Amino acid sequence: MKSTTLTKLGGILAASALALTACGASNTGGEPAGGGDDDTNAGGQDWSQCTPGDGSEDVADLEDDEKDVSLGIFNGWDESYATVYLIKNVLEEDGYTVKTEELDAGPMFTGVAQGDIDFFTDGWLPLTHESYIEQYGDKLVDHGCWYDNAKLTIAVNEDSPAQEIGDLKDMGDEYNNTLYGIDAGAGLTKTTQDKAIPEYGLDNLDFKISSTPAMLAQLKKSTDAGENVAVTLWRPHWAYDAFPVRDLEDPKGAMGDAERIFSFSGEEAAEEHPYVAQLLQNLVLDDDHLASLENLMFSDENYGGDNHEKAVADWLEENPDFVDQWKKGELAK
Known part of the structure; x- marks a missing residue:
């Protein structure tokens, strides 16, 4: 894995300025872009057909030789923090050294495509991040969707x-x-x-x-x-x-269709980390699981956005079967 230095990230941010202008800035708080058209294709793939947990397999027989991994978090997108800190918890229990990087969408897609960040979990498709897939999709590896009601x-x-x-x-x-x-x-x-x-x-x-x-x-x-x-x-x-x-029900579809949220990596990261890649492929979070995890992490009545590690650890204690089912590829069942 390539280590991501502050200098290199600065270069990513600068190189992504034009991409951000062209593609549109990310939305505050991780809400989808809205609007758009009915096209479900981006980069030649119909992203609307993904079912969370497709391609799930037991990870028991997989092992990564490289145990240093970097995970990208979209600034201000709650589900990005939730999923990354879930993965971080599991990987660290498995002996990995995990580094996290917080970036906006444009720099994140750039950094992963360039191999400077290994994985991220917050690609909203087919609409919100369509332009980034058109630009970087041939350098990214899709590890499936984990949520289908965005x-x-x-x-x-x-x-x-x-x-x-x-x-x-x-x-x-x-x-x-x-x-x-x-x-x-x-x-x-x-x-x-x-x-x-x-x-x-x-x-x-x-x-x-x-x-x-x-x-x-x-x-x-x-x-x-x-x-x-x-x-x-x-x-x-x-x-x-x-x-x-x-x-409220939306019979006219004025608020738009639901999107799916995908995990991605660069090509080298996928090859170096088959265990991590399959773990992402196995991930499935429904509305109840995700809302309860985010509530624990972000609401003022709980951790209020502080100490994500402790919040995730508490949530896993409340959901003791989750990690075992995740590793066995059973969350989609």
């Missing part, structure tokens, strides 16, 4: 009356005629403004654009008080474990 949503408290997004048009009074949003530049905000609001006739609502922390604070405040609330949200997110919320 999507933009409008969510409400679970005991409130609305069932579909369109219900908010006539039930606005039940929700203080307000839809709480996140950052102005987020794909979720653009999709809500440009598609959901006009298609469902929600001009009667005050769409409050603020920030992810502000939206989550309102969600907590309203659900704690037993009041109805409507927010823009996305999966995966720990809010689904922390608060009593559910998604």
